[in-house]
Amino acid sequence: MLHIVFSHTAEQMLKQAFKEKLTPFVGEIVTYEPQLQLGDLINDEERLRKWAEVYQIRTNDTEIKSVGSSFKQTEATLHQAIQGHDRIVFWIGETAADELAFLRLLDSLGQWSQALMLNRIRGPLLVGELIPENVDQSFLPVPLSKDSYDQYCEKWKEVSKQGDKLRIREDDFVYQFVDYSHYDVQMMLHIPETEPVKMAVVIGEMYGAEPHLPYFFFVWRIYQLAKKGMIEIVGEEKGIRQTYVQQIK
Structure with a gap:
């Protein structure tokens, strides 16, 4: 079983739960954290420039291209990991960061697989804020149907067309697109x-x-x-x- 989480804090939480044998399930854990709440979703380099501005990091075109290439390699590695497992569970909290990362990754796969499963974490806690002892209670994955896969891919294309905006989550995969101010x-x-x-x-x-x-x-x-x-x-x-x-x- 492959567990895909969208923050490093969530990865550490799951690793601790597995290490202490607090769950009846185990598996490989991988993190995908592209931070898509702001910036251009079509042009990765432009989005990385925006993040460099936000974090006040001095950079140049060569460094941006290098980070962009590393990002693409991360996605390629994820694709290989997904192909090597018969069950893939996406852990998604009620945040724009989790949902948007999930949408992008799903769209990048290029095709649906019956191995894909969605585990939604409901409530005020982020996935990474779950207590390892309670992880088992939050593990309720459901199969991702072909229709749902297609709908999520269409949603990603729809969101991507909104341009360089700040994305605020209003409901499940529903966002408000606003100026950075x-x-x-x-x-x-x-x-x-x-x-x-x-x-x-x-x-x-x-x-x-x-x-x-x-x-x-x-x-x-x-x-x-x-x-x-x-x-x-x-x-x-x-x-x-x-x-x-x-x-x-």
Whole structure:
């Protein structure tokens, strides 16, 4: 049995459960974490450039192409692993990251197989947040029918056509496509005009409310607000925990 998860935390959780023999099932575990919540879904290099911008990583075209090639190799390795197993279980939580990665991987396979199974994790917890002792209770895989496979592949094509947007999950495989500034107004509510506040506090509030996005997405948005002249950043040279932000009157 092959278990495909969409985060490294989920991989570690399953590995611990298997190591401690907490489940009646075992198998090989592979991780596929392309982070498709933002960026162009058709052009991998453009999406990688967007992520480099978000994470504030200086890069060049050669490095982007190298990462893109590595990403393609990861998918090719996954395809080989899938072909070598008679049962393939996708562990999918209620997050855009899990669902979009699943859609892309499924579409990239090129054909349906009766070995494919879907294990949905319902509720507020991410797959990686499951307690290893409770994994067995969350293992309820269902076969993926040919009709469902075709529908998911069509959904991937539909989502991909929306362009370079931020994707917010509204329901199972239903997304809102918005500009990257979508959370800026909400973020400004955490930044007072009267006195500076620690940037880490503002980012922590936003990440706590929207954990489906990376922490550094909100760091990036802070700097975008500063570029627009809406806020001032003070003490940046001291590191993020000692940096303050304040609205510009």
